[in-house]
Amino acid sequence: MMGAAGQSGVLIVGGGHAGVQIAASLREAGYADRITLVNGEPHRPYDRPSLSKEALDDASAAQDFSLRGEDFFASRGIDMVQARVARLDRDSKSVVAQDGREWRYEHLVLATGGRPRRLPVPGAELAGVAELRSLDDARALRVALEAATNIVIIGGGFIGLEVAAAAAARQRHVTVIEGSDRLMKRVVTPHVSEIVADYHRSCGVELHFDDRVTEIRGRGGVVGAVLTAEGEELAADLVVLGVGMVANDELAAAAGLPTDHGILVDQQMRTRDRAIFAIGDCAAVEDESGRVHRLESIQSATDQARHVATTILGNTDPYSATPWFWSNQGALKVQIVGVGNPGDRTVVRREGNRLSVFCLRHGRLVAIESVNDPGTHMVGRRILERGEVLDEHTLADGDYDLRQVAKRAVRVGGRS
Structure with missing residues (x-):
């Protein structure tokens, strides 16, 4: 049953990819309480990666970059309001907008994104x-x-x-x-x-x-x-x-939540306040070793949103999705899956204008960087997501077919 006016089961601050995805995922999973999405922009939520790509094309003036259709939110019982949030009161579990409107929550999701440095x-x-x-x-x-x-x-x-x-x-x-x-x-x-x-x-x-x-x-x-x-x-x-970009973490910091170039969250994307989550570009995730990572990635934002939706519904597993990124620069398509470090060993395979770099740490594949090689990128995503172990010698083999490893990984996964 929907909650009373002004009270939401889940209140989401931020109308970007992360905010829209968690609202959609909750409804898809059968969440029945009220969902309120507070969008601080004058437009319906839109596709941000297009801003530096398709939106700069001459033909883009008439394009619609909306993430969802006009009736998406109403048809799913998601209350979307346009307002800029001024204050978070954790004691009363409420959020107050600059114009004085107030919303109370059971669960709060901060998807406030970032801004250019x-x-x-x-x-x-x-x-x-x-x-x-x-x-x-x-x-x-x-x-x-x-x-x-x-x-x-x-x-x-x-x-x-x-x-x-x-x-x-x-x-x-x-x-x-x-x-x-x-x-x-x-x-x-x-x-x-x-x-x-x-x-x-x-x-x-x-x-x-x-x-x-x-x-x-x-x-x-x-x-x-x-x-x-x-x-x-x-x-x-x-x-x-x-x-570069600066995380919009001021709302959380002013409410006494820990921040470190982003809103600090644990492996379930929870802040120190267990009723409050942070996802997307504003979230600084602390891993098991205590290191903090903040990934500026649309795919990570949507994966984190899906994970938090399941957590609100009772899942206790840690977030573990493999991140991936892409950049279109004229005739170049740059794609990355996983997160490499400067000290990683690399195996480079290049053919003409196609390039893929395999990054290994302690003998284990941790990331793949590809230029104009989408096939390797897609296969690499499947391999990394399934934890397939590949050694440096095999990756360097010029006759090596990465697709066969992916197929084997799928077969093994299907039996487990």
Whole structure:
């Protein structure tokens, strides 16, 4: 039976992938109490990966990026309200919006996501300095890309390189400034960084490594150039910030919940308050060894949401899904499954413009990075999810067929 007005069995703060998925998963599993989803944006929940990909295409103006159809929430008895949350009161188990509305909960799920990291340099507030996190940001950036001539992108991660590819496709002059010695250093091995850098250079993109922006210069309040620590002054009529993301954990911190560059949760995605969960980009998950991981991945957000739905319904298993990521950069498709570390041993297999890097730790496969090799990525996901053990010698065998291992893993799994 549905609860009384203002009281929800599950209250969800955040209308991104994680928030929408847990509401859907609860209903699919037969959860009958009231579900309230508090969405802080003016739009219906939408697909965020498209913002740096399809939403920047010329044909995207008429596209609908909504995650679910217009009647999805009402047809499933999910109350979706648009409001910005101002305060969490754990004693009264309530959440208060900026406009004074209040909702009480039995279970609270924080799916507050993150926001682009600000660049603390003079000129960062000038017109023509763009960031990309929301649908409105993407729409504004698409228009700006059409009008710009010289585009400087600060940050050589996924977002920055996806924007670089979109700008280069428009025949714009594009420069990427990266503070480290290679692209995507935080998430991929040097092998992938190299092939991605070669591709962007072939598209006319200039790459500046081991450099940083010290000032964004403008005239009349509008950006005109970027000054770097190396002393270069680069013409720019559009500057795009891609320097990382900050977790939206302030609501939790103000309510006394522990945070560490994200809302700290255990292996069941619970905070210290057992009535409160955190999922998605805002969640910092502590593993058995005490290490904290925060994965900025749409797939992890949806997997965590599905897991918390089962936990609310009585499941006591720890969260254990294998994470995977992807990035489309022009003609490149970069895919990652698992999480590698800098000290991992690697086995590299390359054929033409296809590349896959197998990362091994203590002799065990822990991650696969692929460029234009979706078949290996898909098979690798199945192998990692089933815990198949592959040795370095076998992976290095040029005649080795990874698909046969996956088939064997499926057969073994079917008997167990």
